[in-house]
Amino acid sequence: MRRLILFANPVLAALCLAVLFLASNVARGSEAVITAELRNGVFINTTPRAHFCSVFASGSFCWNTWSVNLPLSYYKSINLETTNEREMIYVRAPRVMTLQLTNQATHETAQATLRPQYISQRASHATHRVMSYAVAGVNGCQSLGAHYNGSDHTRHLWTIPAGACYSPPTAVAAVEQSYVRELGMTFFPEFPKPETLSPGLWEGVVTQRVGPGAEFDFGETYGNSADSIAVRVQLTVKHDIRVDMPAAGTEVALVPPRGWYDYNNHKVVPERLFKDLPLRVWAGSTFSVYLECQYPNTPRCRIIAPVGGAVGSHAVEVDVTLSLPGPFTSSGQPVDHLVLQSRVANAKLITPSGTAANQPGTLHLNIGKAAVSRMLYYPGAQYRGNITVVFDANP
Template sequence: MKSLIQGTLCLCVAALATTANVWAGEALITAQVQGSTFVNTTPKASYCNIFASGRSCQNLWTVDLPVTYRKLVDVRSGDDRDKVYIKLPPRQALTLQNQSTGQTATMSIAFQDVSQRVSYLHERVVGTRPINCTANGGLIGGPRYSQFLWYTTNTTNPPACISDKAGNAQVEDSEFTLSGVSFRPEFPAAASLAPGRWEGVIDYPVGMGQGFDFGNLVSTDASVIRFRVRFEVLHEIRVDFPAHGTQVELTPDGKWDTNRNTSRVPRRLYHDSPLRLWAGSPFSVYLACEYPSVTRDCILQSDLNTHRVPASVAISLPGSFVSDGQPVARLPLLERVENARIITPTATATNAPGTLHFEVDGAGTAQMQRYPGAKYSGAITIIYDANP
């Protein structure tokens, strides 16, 4: 028993020691969801202000890399890793999670551009035509430093980019700063994501054959570069009704004129109200009633006495909408949010036609006939929630 306890303690100490040797820098990627589009809100990388007055980063996702390192750069070395050398990570997937619901989704990140500032004491160590990559925007120089911007066309598994500089007889003790990259995020469909804050993390180790490989290093202030992706999903919905307002009058088939001189009770009183709808993600619909009922319908109240009758509300939408996998055809709507109907567009709907059906059935109509001259009314609110 004692040996088992000692063994466990040794394992814990080893794990702590291993963790303590990891130095991580974090790059934060942020976005804003507008409809079905992810809009980039990540601060631009520092190099964007250096090359082409920012035009080199136009319409690109860029970010600074939280890493600074030193290496002895020998442009005459037979080992390319002793030169200015960068291998970007291959395209990789990461898991996103809704911080409220726990729902998960997958996205990927692929790298394309890379920029760094490289110091030197005697002579620059960066050439103008990198091997395996292409220079973008030339080479920017200053007092004992060069800033380059390279890009690769293979973003699935970028090759190592190597400086072609030759002729420097010195081995330069160079510091690499202001590192930045451009990348292409591939987000999931916004309509498939539940409302709320989403986050995902992917770690890229720094080192030989690792995520970010900068060649043979003397020292680095980060052994892991962490990318954290963060965005908020807030879906939108728009519903338009006819310009004549929201007052609805229920009438029998053929209107009142054809029913006025007959003793036959109308089989129903109803009104079909058209609507137009814009939606790109699931939404819920439910009722709020001035006079609620135990049947979860709304009630209409007589102005002459306390007599009440139930009024049903249903919705119909075109075939591009479903609820519980079924077409939305006279789908009954109920009172209170816990009874909400979830309706899902199978594609982004723009100006889609729909109908709200208001009705008092034959039994209710027969009861109303017992009170001639009475006017029945009640406020019925239809609530559309774009973020159920």
């Protein structure tokens, strides 16, 4: 929230315990959570890095990419002389995952997609490695560098093309019972344009099956820890706004368009008292504008002068309007002398077309002729009052 002040002169806690019984004939699911926050108009990845990121390329592989752990493990019985690709370390993953995001407060919806890029697994062995250095398959399966070999396991990092990838084993006369775990993937997210998302938590889930012919297919396996993976996306949207106004926090004098000459010399009542205040705005999404008044007469603000006598004080209303030419609209109309009112309930919504940067505007303060006439009943009186213009980036 940005506040500009103008001076016008004339323990609730709960504990939940859930017990989940799993039987062999009951579908089991796991969940991968992807999180991001909107900062300065850009979604920043806040998802914890996948385990494999610290292994390949000394950890630098994930510096500029999105990654997530896939909470799944399984076993494979691998005949190291097999020619059946599904008995090998085998991966087929979805090309794209599409999910609906919902604002948890407003229930608005939007669509997001995730495009998997690379996948990694850790496959154990007792005596012989269950992967060779080769990776085969269709549509450009590639290994990102050499496999990482430990004394009792091998890790891979493979591209995820349209078909399956697999690694022929070491071709020795042996059978290994391999425990495969620490799965993770990198992906490219396509989120909605930030300016189209209202503030709040946006969340969506897409469930991907695990098994032969499913979205995630790891070949012939047994002892899977889950039959599906729910991929949950959580976007925290909090928009930013910047308003620069040289007059903010200063005293502003409202005067006639031609000064006081006509009144002082010819007693001609000015048509108005006014002041136009230049400003500049940076905004990437809809924001609201409203007033807070020291002397409110809702929905307008007043300034007051002590005048003595039986009257005590005299107040007049100040009209406050806003002009933002260029990419801004309010209720589908250009922002030209948009009337601003007091209280957040009367806030006006303003929407830029895309991201607006360093756009000029004007705040107009005006007192009409009728009010000026009444003010002139009290020569020498000084009218004062604080008017705060609130620009709220997250209405």
